[in-house]
Amino acid sequence: MITAKSDSADTLVRTDAQSFDVEAIRRDFPILQQTVNGKPLVYLDNAATTQKPRAVIDAITDHYLKDNANIHRGVHELSVRATAAYEKVRAKVRDFIGADRVEEIVFLRSTTEAVNLVAQTYGHSVIQPGDEILISTLEHHSNIVPWQMLCEQTGAVLKVAPINDAGEIILEEYEKLLGPRTMLVAVTHVSNALGTITPIKEIIDIAHRSEVRVLVDGAQAVPHTPVDVRDLDCDFYAFSSHKLFGPTGVGVLYGKYDLLNGLPPYQGGGEMILSVSFDGTTYNELPFKFEAGTPNIAGVIGFGAAIDYINAVGMERIAAYERDILDHATQTLSAIPGVRIIGTATEKASVVSFVVEGVHPHDVGTILDQLGIAVRTGHHCAQPLMERFGLTATARASFAFYNTRDEVDALADGIRQVIEVFGG
Amino acid sequence: MNDPRDLYQQLILDHNRSPKNRRVMEDADSHAEGFNPLCGDRITVSIKLDNDVVTDVAFQGSGCAISTASASLMTESLKGKTLAEAQALFARFRAMVMGEAASACEDGPALGKLEVFSGVCAFPARVKCATLAWHTVKAAIERRDEVVTTE
Numbered sequence: 190m191i192t193a194k195s196d197s198a199d200t201l202v203r204t205d206a207q208s209f210d211v212e213a214i215r216r217d218f219p220i221l222q223q224t225v226n227g228k229p230l231v232y233l234d235n236a237a238t239t240q241k242p243r244a245v246i247d248a249i250t251d252h253y254l255k256d257n258a259n260i261h262r263g264v265h266e267l268s269v270r271a272t273a274a275y276e277k278v279r280a281k282v283r284d285f286i287g288a289d290r291v292e293e294i295v296f297l298r299s300t301t302e303a304v305n306l307v308a309q310t311y312g313h314s315v316i317q318p319g320d321e322i323l324i325s326t327l328e329h330h331s332n333i334v335p336w337q338m339l340c341e342q343t344g345a346v347l348k349v350a351p352i353n354d355a356g357e358i359i360l361e362e363y364e365k366l367l368g369p370r371t372m373l374v375a376v377t378h379v380s381n382a383l384g385t386i387t388p389i390k391e392i393i394d395i396a397h398r399s400e401v402r403v404l405v406d407g408a409q410a411v412p413h414t415p416v417d418v419r420d421l422d423c424d425f426y427a428f429s430s431h432k433l434f435g436p437t438g439v440g441v442l443y444g445k446y447d448l449l450n451g452l453p454p455y456q457g458g459g460e461m462i463l464s465v466s467f468d469g470t471t472y473n474e475l476p477f478k479f480e481a482g483t484p485n486i487a488g489v490i491g492f493g494a495a496i497d498y499i500n501a502v503g504m505e506r507i508a509a510y511e512r513d514i515l516d517h518a519t520q521t522l523s524a525i526p527g528v529r530i531i532g533t534a535t536e537k538a539s540v541v542s543f544v545v546e547g548v549h550p551h552d553v554g555t556i557l558d559q560l561g562i563a564v565r566t567g568h569h570c571a572q573p574l575m576e577r578f579g580l581t582a583t584a585r586a587s588f589a590f591y592n593t594r595d596e597v598d599a600l601a602d603g604i605r606q607v608i609e610v611f612g613g
Numbered sequence: 614m615n616d617p618r619d620l621y622q623q624l625i626l627d628h629n630r631s632p633k634n635r636r637v638m639e640d641a642d643s644h645a646e647g648f649n650p651l652c653g654d655r656i657t658v659s660i661k662l663d664n665d666v667v668t669d670v671a672f673q674g675s676g677c678a679i680s681t682a683s684a685s686l687m688t689e690s691l692k693g694k695t696l697a698e699a700q701a702l703f704a705r706f707r708a709m710v711m712g713e714a715a716s717a718c719e720d721g722p723a724l725g726k727l728e729v730f731s732g733v734c735a736f737p738a739r740v741k742c743a744t745l746a747w748h749t750v751k752a753a754i755e756r757r758d759e760v761v762t763t764e
Contacts, residue, residue, distance in 0.1 A: 552679070559617050612630070
């Protein structure tokens with residue numbers, strides 16, 4: 190799953206990273222070929238959203254130019270084509286995450302909607318007052334608030350597994366919090382704010398030993414590391430197209446077939462229905478039961494093109510290349526006096542959160558922007574996590590496989606300029 | 614605009630490093646809390662009045678250089694002003710950082726040192742940082758009658 194750590198694997202990784210033709214890849218991303226504030230754009234905000242290769246943009250354009258129609262019920266040619274293209278992507282997603290069946294892949298708007306769906310369907314069907322939902326300190330607000338809402342609605346209690354100073358979930362504490370009332374564990378695979386890769390397989394195994402279901406927030410994991418939901422044995426896995434080089438407005442919920450099949454519908458209307466009379470409604474089968482309303486057809490089709498693109502580059506090669514970029518960024522940034530990296534987990538995706546002594550992250554972000562460097566500054570929708578580190582905000586550089594070592598160096602130069610402006 | 618110093622002028626950097634009037638005001642007539650959800654920064658502004666003249670202004674909290682320097686310079690600018698002058702000054706300041714024509718608010722006190730924030734209008738994402746302290750003091754002024762002080 191996550192890059193191997195043995196010496197021989199390291200050598201392989203390095204060789205692989207060297208042979209990775211990043212310049213050829215960059216040419217596939219039209220947006221990267223521009224200057225911002227007179228400087229070449231250095232886009233390091235990939236954890237917020239990734240850029241799209243031309244193949245994705247073309248797939249969306251082609252759909253609207255040639256095949257646009259509503260899906261599933263049309264007998265005419267365009268509808269048949271659009272339906273086939275849309276459903277083909279479901280199979281691509283199934284294969285991409287190693288799911289068993291296409292029925293286990295539900296298309297939604299976002300990772301956030303996927304978490305809300307599970308909270309409002311699974312949550313509502315099993316949670317009783319006094320039951321517990323277990324999350325971690327690392328979570329994004331989108332994997333906190335839906336559970337808080339469920340707790341408010343049902344009288345359940347939210348428990349939070351703590352992290353250590355490196356930003357790693359403390360497994361012993363997590364295990365201790367897993368009690369007889371725990372009904373669900375909802376944990377991230379990769380922290381959006383720190384980059385920590387959680388020991389998700391172990392977290393799932395531990396929960397399953399107590400027969401507790403696990404939802405994994407995979408939004409930040411899928412762009413960086415191969416994911417195999419069967420190997421993980423997770424019950425639910427949520428992620429988004431737009432963090433995976435596809436369009437915005439498409440999220441995926443994976444759920445084990447029997448589990449999804451037993452859930453009540455989430456929203457009513459449209460494709461989720463088999464037949465309606467005023468006496469009652471028969472709901473459609475999986476996965477359509479959860480896809481009420483006309484979906485983001487063009488977005489899903491664009492997402493399919495993104496998966497094809499990533500598969501052509503190779504997820505293993507992407508992970509290896511990004512590891513090299515992360516190592517370079519970690520070394521380069523931590524060598525700058527006054528820079529402190531927040532989140533120093535042993536296992537990390539290519540995300541570097543940092544603070545510059547005496548300079549507010551927003552000022553860091555504004556000065557970097559003047560140099561054409563896009564980073565995110567703020568609490569990264571993880572305020573409890575920031576609080577854990579005694580901060581209100583950090584600056585965050587998050588890398589994708591189209592970023593280069595030169596861009597890391599540009600970032601480092603930019604940070605040195607920040608320090609210079611603020612009188613170091 | 615490529616030189617960060619166009620925004621981060623020396624006066625701003627100085628007030629960020631050593632803000633004026635960042636202190637607790639025990640005998641405030643009114644205070645208000647301001648919050649910038651963008652960056653999570655919080656600021657509390659306290660004022661003391663003699664009839665309608667601002668005799669003291671102080672703030673607490675920490676934020677980015679723009680918001681800290683803005684709060685610091687604001688406290689200096691407001692001391693001795695009448696409430697009407699304070700409102701006029703805010704209107705003029707706000708117009709400047711938002712890049713709007715200031716013709717509508719030509720009356721009232723001059724911006725003086727506050728002109729150091731003129732570069733902010735080129736940074737729409739940072740306008741709220743510059744105006745946070747002003748919005749907060751405005752709230753403190755407007756609710757001054759509601760606030761019960763035990764002093």
